[in-house]
Amino acid sequence: MSSSVGIVTAQRATFEQPLTFKSGAVLPRYELMYETYGTLNADKSNAILICHALSGHHHVAGYYAEDTKNIGWWDNMVGPGKPIDTLKFFVIGLNNLGGCHGSTGPSSIDPATGKPYGSSFPVVTVEDWVNAQARLADQLGIQRFAAIIGGSLGGMQAMQWALAYPERVAHVLAIATAPHLTAQNIAFNDVARSAILTDPDFHGGNFYEHGVVPTRGLRLARMLGHITYLSDDAMADKFGRELRHGKLNFSYDIEFQIESYLRYQGDKFAAYFDANTYLLMTKALDYFDPARELDGDLNRAFAAAKAKFLVVSFTTDWRFSPARSHEIVHALLHNRRDVSYAEVTSDHGHDSFLMEDTQYIAVMRNYLDGIAEGISK
């Protein structure tokens, strides 16, 4: 039987060594929030790192003693007896640099000025995140991960680990992700960013000192993003053309249920998420492209990888479509790497990677059970 990891406590790791970003910017010191579940074994070979996507953070599983309703974002996947089994693995979730859940980010105080970083926080890339994550691994004494797992933007980090630190990861589980964003995908991000950047309350990213939050922009960005995370079918099934008050009101108020839902999601998100973090996350997505410096040759980029891969996509995910996963698979096959690919039939679009689909769960469980067997030998 599977259950929850129960009460968890977030921890803070401090790094006094400066981190140089891909952009050339330097962060003299920084902090990362993280949580761990399960027990690290004696030879430290059972560690799994979970990389989060755009709006994720370090609270992956369980709940807080003081806030029992705050359940981790991947609690259906991580826990005792769950696919990422905390009875077998030592699982780490972290909040990436630039985040807004306690790790050093735009809303943190810059010691140099005594004010929030705001617009002066460096544009962070997937490569930068992975370098920071590697330092966290160093601090925790983990030389090599049994697996690094991520969906969407998290999948990009998991892949980057295999390319940048091939000796430090045995398995990569890259879920609902892509080797780089398409023009269409970047375009969506640009509209989302424009919504934030043009909000009068944004103040060039330094809204903190004005005591305001660019809620309207952030809300629009989230509404747009949310549309692209769902499939046409899922939206039709869930909302159809249903009217909130049963009749047309000939006004611009909320009339259709889908409008009500999107605005609710937008408001909810804008209430807690940092606008600068949203900008940074979308930029990291746009920039990720391991083949960029190799004339676009993904085969060459993946030549560095040594990890075994599980690649998973979802049939109705049009933001990170199965075709994009095939590109990853193709590059791995070209390099004769161990790779399995599952294309899960699901109605939920990009969001499927967070859902509890029977086939998805079976694939994840079987693959991770195999990793666990390899460790105990």
Add this chain to the structure above:
Amino acid sequence: MNASIIQSRPDFAAIAAWIPEGSAVLDLGCGDGSLLRYLRETRKVVGYGVEISDANVATCISNGVNVIQNDLESGLADFENDAFDFVILSQTLQATKHTEALMKEILRVGREGIVSFPNFGYWKNRMQVMLGNMPVSTDMPYQWYDTPNVHLCTLHDFENLCATHEVGILARHVMTEGNDVNVLPNLLGSMAVYRVKRAA
């Protein structure tokens, strides 16, 4: 485990016999991954399977076999020319719709192909047809209305396809209930395994 696999699938041993140690192998329609697992354990192959069924994909992963979930009928676009030493199509040919196109793809991706299928010309099958029914046997255990088999053929038929499609036959192994058949194979063999390559 190996022994039981070989008993239930006599074509596996025939296939394995042609595969040198350490070969790169692609198994099309790999099912639960038994053949690949068998080849990995006995021949140390670097292997991948292609499989469409969800249940089989999950089982392959459980078996520690590399599996790519895809429909064979849509081609082998994930794979490059000459990517494999051997491409195997075991007991699947007869269930493919685009058989001609697939044969071409097999020999694009593989330096050699290994194809096994039930022989429709086996005398017991002929008898059943003569007596007025579609054949049902161990190798073709389906009723006409629920069979996945759409392109059943005899050894002659397959060899004709090869002759007209620039497919060279390197070797042939014909069996009935696991025993080799050397006399009148198209009549006495219930199943055949062919080793083929692009005809120069």
